Amino acid sequence: MSTLDKRGNGALQANPFTVNGASADIHITTHGSDWYWAVCAVMICATFAFMGLAHTKPRQQRIFHYITASITLVASVAYFSMGSNLGWTPIGANPQRSNPLVRGMYREIFYVRYIDWVITTPLLLMDLLLTAAMPWPTILYVILIDEVMIITGLVGALVYSNYKWAYFVFGCMALFYIVYVLAWEARKHANAMGKDVGKAFLICGSLTTFLWMLYPIAWGLCEGGNVISTDSEAVFYGILDLLAKPVFGALLIWGHKGIDPARLGLHVHDYDEKDQAIHGNGHNGVANGEHTNGTNGAPATTV
Numbered sequence: 632m633s634t635l636d637k638r639g640n641g642a643l644q645a646n647p648f649t650v651n652g653a654s655a656d657i658h659i660t661t662h663g664s665d666w667y668w669a670v671c672a673v674m675i676c677a678t679f680a681f682m683g684l685a686h687t688k689p690r691q692q693r694i695f696h697y698i699t700a701s702i703t704l705v706a707s708v709a710y711f712s713m714g715s716n717l718g719w720t721p722i723g724a725n726p727q728r729s730n731p732l733v734r735g736m737y738r739e740i741f742y743v744r745y746i747d748w749v750i751t752t753p754l755l756l757m758d759l760l761l762t763a764a765m766p767w768p769t770i771l772y773v774i775l776i777d778e779v780m781i782i783t784g785l786v787g788a789l790v791y792s793n794y795k796w797a798y799f800v801f802g803c804m805a806l807f808y809i810v811y812v813l814a815w816e817a818r819k820h821a822n823a824m825g826k827d828v829g830k831a832f833l834i835c836g837s838l839t840t841f842l843w844m845l846y847p848i849a850w851g852l853c854e855g856g857n858v859i860s861t862d863s864e865a866v867f868y869g870i871l872d873l874l875a876k877p878v879f880g881a882l883l884i885w886g887h888k889g890i891d892p893a894r895l896g897l898h899v900h901d902y903d904e905k906d907q908a909i910h911g912n913g914h915n916g917v918a919n920g921e922h923t924n925g926t927n928g929a930p931a932t933t934v
């Protein structure tokens with residue numbers, strides 16, 4: 632090993648491509664690992680940024696900052712794992728390909744991706760559905776369907792035989808339902824909460840709907856069909872995750888700038904709230920008369 636190699640990214644030497652005696656011969660290179668590290672760094676920066684912004688708001692108005700910061704925090708750990716060449720298992724490549732980039736017996740499957748998604752996709756949906764002030768039973772049901780989507784994707788990715796495509800179809804059906812709720816029910820609900828809420832939802836909801844439909848395509852080319860290399864997989868999922876988490880989060884927080892969560896039915900108590908009401912410092916959504924959408928906080932009963 633040259634001096635240069637020793638000083639570079641040593642993750643693939645520290646954590647090689649053999650687990651429990653089985654190895655993956657279709658695996659990331661140092662470039663893939665470097666890219667995963669870069670995405671990890673962005674996720675960490677975004678987490679600090681969202682937490683910093685949270686502290687510019689009174690405690691009662693931080694719910695969307697906390698949810699969004701949790702999303703990038705969890706993603707940082709997942710990307711740290713993938714940059715370190717950890718959180719994967721070798722799965723028999725099916726179909727086998729002659730293209731040298733994906734030729735081999737076993738493909739490296741990063742299950743840690745799904746551990747990330749199983750935690751973060753419900754949080755992303757909460758960001759959106761709470762913005763639309765959707766009723767809590769609907770939110771819970773959509774989250775359950777979302778878990779079905781991610782778990783079927785994980786199980787399918789770990790299956791060698793063509794039965795993996797049956798899991799994929801279940802996952803796609805779950806995604807269709809989520810897209811229907813976002814594009815139809817939640818959009819109408821958000822519009823009824825006021826123009827500003829409707830606009831924030833439209834921007835973030837459209838971005839989400841578009842991006843989420845690209846994930847099954849990535850799966851089909853990577854874990855499913857073994858068509859593109861594991862380095863290309865890193866770039867494909869990485870770009871999607873950067874847009875779906877930090878970029879989505881920034882747009883959502885920006886969209887919520889002038890919206891008091893109390894208007895969406897998210898009333899939160901704080902020990903000094905009486906003080907704030909008395910001194911009229913504008914921190915208490917109920918006291919400062921921000922109900923400009925004419926619904927007078929009516930959705931308070933919905934969440």
Ligand code: RET
Pocket residue numbers: 748751752755780781783784785798799800801802803806843844846847850871872875876
């Ligand atoms: C899988 C495969 C099974 C079918 C479908 C999938 C969709 C996954 C999605 C993931 C979204 C992840 C996000 C991550 C975080 O930022 C599981 C790939 C439909 C939509 C948004």
